[in-house]
Amino acid sequence: MNETLNQFKDYLKTMRRYDHVLTLLFWDLSTQAPEKGVETRMDAINYFSTEEFRLSTADEYGQMLKKLSEPEQFDTLDEAMQITVKRYLRDYERYKRIPQDFYSSYAEAKTRSERAWEKAKHSADFTEFAPHLEKVISMTKEYVHYMEPDQDPYEVLLDLYEEGIGSATIDCVFDELKEGLLPLLQKIEDSPRPDLSALEGTYDIQSQKEVQDMLLDYIGFDADAGATAESEHPFTTDLCIGDVRVTNHFKEEDPLSAMFSAIHEGGHAIFGQSIDPAYEGTALEQVNMMGLHESQSRFFENILGRRASFWKPIYAKLGELLPQFQKIPQETFCHAINDVHPSLIRTEADEVTYCLHIILRYELEKAIFRDNIPVNDLPQLWNDKMEELLGIRPENDAEGILQDMHWSDGSFGYFPSYLLGSMYDGMFLEALEKEKGSVDTILEEGRIQEITAWLKENIHRYGSRYTSAEVLEHVCGQKLSAQPLLHYFTEKYARLYGFEA
Numbered sequence: 338m339n340e341t342l343n344q345f346k347d348y349l350k351t352m353r354r355y356d357h358v359l360t361l362l363f364w365d366l367s368t369q370a371p372e373k374g375v376e377t378r379m380d381a382i383n384y385f386s387t388e389e390f391r392l393s394t395a396d397e398y399g400q401m402l403k404k405l406s407e408p409e410q411f412d413t414l415d416e417a418m419q420i421t422v423k424r425y426l427r428d429y430e431r432y433k434r435i436p437q438d439f440y441s442s443y444a445e446a447k448t449r450s451e452r453a454w455e456k457a458k459h460s461a462d463f464t465e466f467a468p469h470l471e472k473v474i475s476m477t478k479e480y481v482h483y484m485e486p487d488q489d490p491y492e493v494l495l496d497l498y499e500e501g502i503g504s505a506t507i508d509c510v511f512d513e514l515k516e517g518l519l520p521l522l523q524k525i526e527d528s529p530r531p532d533l534s535a536l537e538g539t540y541d542i543q544s545q546k547e548v549q550d551m552l553l554d555y556i557g558f559d560a561d562a563g564a565t566a567e568s569e570h571p572f573t574t575d576l577c578i579g580d581v582r583v584t585n586h587f588k589e590e591d592p593l594s595a596m597f598s599a600i601h602e603g604g605h606a607i608f609g610q611s612i613d614p615a616y617e618g619t620a621l622e623q624v625n626m627m628g629l630h631e632s633q634s635r636f637f638e639n640i641l642g643r644r645a646s647f648w649k650p651i652y653a654k655l656g657e658l659l660p661q662f663q664k665i666p667q668e669t670f671c672h673a674i675n676d677v678h679p680s681l682i683r684t685e686a687d688e689v690t691y692c693l694h695i696i697l698r699y700e701l702e703k704a705i706f707r708d709n710i711p712v713n714d715l716p717q718l719w720n721d722k723m724e725e726l727l728g729i730r731p732e733n734d735a736e737g738i739l740q741d742m743h744w745s746d747g748s749f750g751y752f753p754s755y756l757l758g759s760m761y762d763g764m765f766l767e768a769l770e771k772e773k774g775s776v777d778t779i780l781e782e783g784r785i786q787e788i789t790a791w792l793k794e795n796i797h798r799y800g801s802r803y804t805s806a807e808v809l810e811h812v813c814g815q816k817l818s819a820q821p822l823l824h825y826f827t828e829k830y831a832r833l834y835g836f837e838a
Contacts, residue, residue, distance in 0.1 A: 339413060345401045348392075349421075349618055355389040360576050366448075368566040368584060379448045386444040387437070394433045402426040420802065421620040431484040439483070443476045447746045454745035455569055461735035463716050470744060471712040474705060477747045491706040494750030498627040499757060501804050504703070506817065507753050510760060511696055514819040518692060521827055522677070525689070528834040531672035535665050540592040547658045548592070549585055549599040555651060556637055557789035558583075558603045562610045570742045571598040571684070573605035573634075578617055581609035592659060593674060594685055597638050604637035605630060607789065611797035621800040627751060629805040631758030632765065633792065639688040640762050640825075641788065645671040646780035675833055679727040681736045688759070689826055693726040695756035698741075702749055761805065763822030764813040765796075 359382065366378050392398065404410060405422045414422065432440075450469035457466035481490040492503050549565065568584035575581045583602035587595045608630060616622045624630055641647050648655070648667060656663035662670065677687045683694040701718060704710045710718065719738040724730045731737030743751050769791060770776055779787055795812050809817060831838035 339410070341401055341404050341410065342414070342418070345405060346618065348398060348401065352389065352392050353618065355385055355392065357576055359385045359389060360574055364566075364574055364582060367568045367572070375452060379445070379452070382448050383441065383445045387441040390432065390435075390440045390444075391437060393429065394435070394437070399426075399429050399433065402429055417616055417619045417621050417802070424620045434486075435480065435483040439476075439479070443480055443747075446472050446476055450745045450747075451742065454739065454742055458569070458735050458739045461733040461739065463734040463738060466739065466745070467712050470715075473745065473747050474712065474749075477749055478706070480747075489707075491703060491750065494706070495753065496750075498625070498748075498751050498754050499629075499805060500626060501806055502628065502757065502817070507699065507757070510817060510819045511699065511753075511756065514692055514756070514760070514823065515696060517819065517823040518689065518826070521823075521830065522689065524836050525677045525830055525834055528836055530678065531669070531676065533669065533673045533676060535669050536593075536661075536673055537590075538661055539589045540659055540661060542587045542589060544659050545587050545592050545595050546585075548596060548655060551651070551654060551658065552596060552599045553583070553603045553606075555785065556600060556603050556641075557607050557786055559607075559610050563606055571602050573602045573609070575609040575623075578610060578612050578614055578622065581606045591685075597642060597674070598684070600642040601634045601638040604634035607637075607793075608633045608797045611793040612800040613798045616800050616802075621802050624801045626801060626805045627754035628757035628761060629796070629808060631755050632761035632805075633758075633796065635688075635755070635758050636762045636765060636792070639759070640766050641776070641780065641785065643674050643688060644777060644780060646777040647785070649781050650783035672833070675830075677830060677834075679729045681723070681729060681731055682740055684740075689830065690727060692756055692759065695752055697722045697726055698752040699756075702752065706749065757805070757817075760817060760819055760822050761809065763820075763825045764809060764815065764818070765792075766825060767821050768795075768813045 362378060362382050362385065366375070366382070370378050402422060402425055405414065405418075406426055411419060411422065446469070450466075450473045453466050453469040457463060477494075478490055481493045485493045495503055495507070546565075550560075553565070554560065562579045562581060564580075564582045566582065566584045567586065569586065571583070571585050573581065573583045583599070583606050585595050585598050585602065608624065612622055612624070645667065648671065652662070652667050652670070675687065677689045679690055680686050683691065683698075686694050697719070700722060701710075701715065704718065705715075716734055716738045720730050723737065741752075743749075766776065769788065773779065773787065773791060776788065779785070796808060799808075803811060806817065809815065827838050
């Protein structure tokens with residue numbers, strides 16, 4: 338029996354317990370903590386973040402990792418534990434370079450920044466948030482410099498979210514996509530837009546929540562291994578394989594927003610719930626390739642959820658839960674969920690123009706970290722870039738730079754993963770149809786669980802055993818390309834809008 342391995346596993350359990358507490362505190366802060374309880378909750382988050390960091394940089398932990406990395410020990414480990422030791426030793430060496438006092442201050446600054454962002458968004462006033470963002474940017478640069486002092490900070494950040502896919506690759510595929518998208522968008526804009534006035538009105542919030550539950554169940558979310566709640570910005574959080582939670586945000590005048598947020602977050606959650614239980618307690622359980630994770634949420638939301646065939650078996654049920662839809666022809670509904678036009682809010686953008694929202698954020702992040710753009714200049718740059726890419730301009734900060742929470746908690750380098758995920762989806766769709774036949778036929782016959790099962794078998798069960806690039810090679814047999822996504826867009830929207838592909 339390997340005594341060091343047993344000690345290491347016990348140590349990981351302790352670290353996971355701290356992570357469990359932290360995740361629950363963040364969940365509570367984002368979903369139901371009363372305003373007067375926020376300071377206490379933030380203090381607890383700061384404490385447990387600091388303690389978790391202390392455990393992850395302790396000499397005892399490092400000694401176990403180094404001992405298990407020695408060939409005579411390493412060769413006796415199973416594959417999951419070998420990957421765990423390699424990844425955690427890399428992370429240990431990175432985090433060991435970060436002073437504990439700095440880490441504690443950084444954690445506190447990010448928590449306060451998130452709260453400031455939420456208030457600033459409600460008041461549509463960037464000046465309330467600017468000092469916090471400036472501090473988070475400065476501390477993020479310092480944080481990354483501690484981790485990898487000899488590397489470009491933004492490259493390190495990109496790697497934290499999508500290992501092995503740096504800015505050179507992203508620049509190439511984003512340019513390839515933009516080159517194909519712009520003429521397609523012009524064709525769509527030159528086509529008549531459908532009359533969607535039938536969807537105007539107010540929709541009961543409680544009924545929308547019932548629709549959410551119906552959709553989650555339909556696509557394969559396990560309610561016995563998850564939970565739902567409300568938050569300002571929909572998100573998914575993984576406590577463990579048996580407890581993956583989703584949130585949503587409901588608007589009386591826009592039921593489509595909550596429907597597609599439910600499908601999107603449900604895709605994330607199904608991934609988390611479907612990881613092989615044998616990986617629990619190892620690095621493979623934690624999927625840090627955000628592009629891969631986003632590919633699964635966006636596959637359910639867009640590749641499946643925005644097809645007429647997805648709704649055919651359940652449209653009558655939607656009408657039972659939200660009676661207004663009994664008077665809305667399914668064809669009108671399907672035009673509404675595929676209505677392509679430039680819009681201000683990323684999370685509500687159609688799947689085509691969404692790509693440009695991400696390119697905007699990526700280009701601004703490079704400006705922040707490589708050109709050191711002053712924080713106070715960012716709203717103007719944001720608005721200018723939106724006008725350049727989408728032809729529209731925000732009227733206030735809530736419609737512009739304050740619409741996303743990601744920068745408030747230091748998640749720079751995350752945004753590109755959304756668009757990378759969409760590109761993966763174009764490739765996964767080709768592979769799925771090659772093996773299973775027409776997706777439309779499967780969906781029309783109400784067999785969506787067969788698609789969910791295919792995703793689980795080919796992607797989900799492996800957790801983070803493979804990098805995203807390795808998953809593409811394994812499932813699709815090719816390297817990353819924007820062409821399959823462009824082919825999907827062109828074929829779909831030529832058919833919907835009646836122009837020649």
